[in-house]
Amino acid sequence: MSGKIAYVILGATGNQGSHVVKYLYSCSIKDIYVVTRDVNNPRSKQFEQVMFMGRRDEDVCGVLGFAHKSQVFPGVKVIAGDLENKSSLVEAFKTPMKDNESYKVVVFAMSTPSLASNGYAISAEVEEQSGRIIVEAAEEAKVTHIVYSSVANCDKENRPKYHRSKKNIEDCLKASKNSWTILRPVSFYETWARFSKVKSGCMTGLVKPDVKQQWVSLHDLGASAATVLRKYEQYKARTIDLVADELSGNEMAEKLTQIRKQETFRYSIAWFMRLLLWVAAHDIYEERVTFPEKEGGYKANKQDLLELSKTFSEEEFKRKGLVNFERVVMLNGWHQGPLASSWGxxxxxxxxxxxxxxxxxxxxxxxxxxxxxxxxxxxxxxxxxxxxxxxxxxxxxxxxxxxxx
Ligand SMILES: NC(=O)c1ccc[n+]([C@@H]2O[C@H](COP(=O)([O-])OP(=O)(O)OC[C@H]3O[C@@H](n4cnc5c(N)ncnc54)[C@H](OP(=O)(O)O)[C@@H]3O)[C@@H](O)[C@H]2O)c1
Structure with missing residues (x-):
């Protein structure tokens, strides 16, 4: 049996999966199968053409030094599969073997609490159920290895609801016959950048100014997953924390002041958003506000990603160091030019x-x-x-x- 590997990526039209594909592709890997519920929807069609929605790819390449500078990903195959339907996932996992029966199938899996059957309402129970389906389908399809993206320290006490569901999925994966690796990211910088605006002289966040939080970029998640997927044998039965930075809002504002030199930034709490979450989405409020403020946040191990990133330079996506706050500022174009005026x-x-x-x-x-x-x-x-x-x-x-x- 040849050692040819096909990579099946779940959640590839979303934040995590799209970055995994991008980084795999940058390693000149073309045997990539991306799973979506609907192969005909515009997001899936768009998949083969545009990644990193909202950012021009040259900007991303400039900051991160990608070898693959195109926005087009010819050869990536889009296949149907539903995280809530086991037989469809078994089929999806077996698809590469139909193309070439000597393929070994290595899977990137993520789970999300907002699934279609739930009317996109967020539910930890629904997430856990879909996680079990992924694990069972992988077992049934006899995939070679599965890399599951969970969340840091989800097995510790007093974790928010959507961390406990991931802990239960981890347990299910570990108890299965699958060969596995678990990646455990902390908060994504990109989520913060989307919801907390950086404007002239000010930046906002959900938590109090002095509360330190751990951060990682989807780029480092993508680079880590691509590395582990390719060298899965080295990472069998390992749990790897993904954290690049530990910064409070005040520290972020200080760094931005240093970067922009002419302008002083202050950090303030996004009270309106905080109130909105407290009223309308209390579970998310607990995860995003109570957890960092009262429970001390993720407390993930910083060494794991540092160690793993040493092997990044061997890949096609050559870059030194992790995507830290300074790089996030550059990726968002906040380091130069005028910023939107702050609240008037x-x-x-x-x-x-x-x-x-x-x-x-x-x-x-x-x-x-x-x-x-x-x-x-x-x-x-x-x-x-x-x-x-x-x-x-x-x-x-x-x-x-x-x-x-
Ligand atoms: N934001 C953070 O700071 C952070 C940090 C750590 C962990 N997380 C975790 O990350 C997860 C979300 O990841 P993400 O942001 O990458 O998700 P996302 O951008 O919301 O994308 C969700 C993906 O899941 C797919 N999907 C949804 N329902 C599906 C179904 N029934 N069958 C098959 N595919 C389905 C979607 O594909 P189609 O629509 O194409 O089918 C889409 O690609 C959550 O569990 C969250 O807890 C988030």
Whole structure:
């Protein structure tokens, strides 16, 4: 039996999987099969053409020194498979063997709590179930090795709900007949960059300014997974923490000040987002706020990724060092040029007036008709409403002007 390996990547249209494919491809590997629920949906079609949605690939290549500079990935095969349907996954895992029966199949697996059957609502139980399906399907299809992306220290006490589900999947994988490696990333820089804006003179985050958090980039997850997938024999039955940086919000602001030199940055809490999570998505609030603030966060082992990254330079994606905060700043283009202006009076006014509007609506609902009629007679009520409408018009005009430019 030849040693030819086919790589099957789950979640390849998402954040983690797309980076794994990119890094495998950069190692000149073409025997890649990506699994999606719907091979005809635009994201899957887009797959073979554009990776790293939102960032031009030359920028990424410039910062990270990729050998493969194209956005097109000819040869990557898109196949159907559903994490909630075992037989479809068994089929997906066996597909490479149909193309070439001597293939050994090595799988990259991830799990997510937001699956379709759940109407995309987030559920740890649904995630755990899909994890078990992946493990069983891999066993049934007799895959050679499986690399599962979990989360750091999920087996410790007091972990958030979506860490405990990953711990149960890890246990299931370890108890199975599969040969395995587990990668355990901490918080992704990219998730922070998406939700916490960096603007002129200020940056935001969900936690208090002095709370240190551990970070890793999807690029290092991709590079690590590609390395482990290719050299899986060296990494059998190993659990590898992925953490590149440990920084508080204040430290990030300090670093950004050093990078941009002319501008001083301060870190502030994104109160609105924090409140929104607390009200509407309490599990995520616990993971993103309570866990780092009260439980001390991931506490992952920094040596693991440092050790693993020493072998990165042998690969096609030659680069020294990890994707740290400075590189994340460059990847996002925050190191030069003008940044969007930070919150002005207009932003405060619009949210303030929105809040007042909500108060009025609540009052209209709760107060007796007679009292509410009295309020409506006051000029302040109409004055506020007029300001609110004016503010909205100004902001819409601003947006249209920006679009014209
Ligand atoms: N954000 C962080 O800081 C962080 C840190 C550590 C770990 N994590 C973990 O990372 C995971 C999310 O990973 P991600 O961000 O890469 O996910 P993502 O971008 O949301 O992508 C989800 C992927 O899963 C696939 N998928 C969803 N339902 C599927 C199904 N029923 N069958 C087959 N494929 C399905 C989707 O493929 P199709 O739509 O094409 O089918 C898509 O490729 C979560 O478990 C989270 O806890 C996140």
């Amino acid at each position: 009076i207009g932003d405060y006014a619009i949210y303030g007036l929105g809040f007042l509007g909500a108060c009025f609506a609540t009052m209209a609902y709760l107060l007796p008709e007679s009292v509410w009629t009295e309020i409506k007679k006051r000029w302040a009520f109409y004055g506020l409403m007029l300001l609110f409408v004016l503010n909205l018009l100004i902001r819409v005009a601003g947006l249209l002007r920006k679009k014209d430019k």
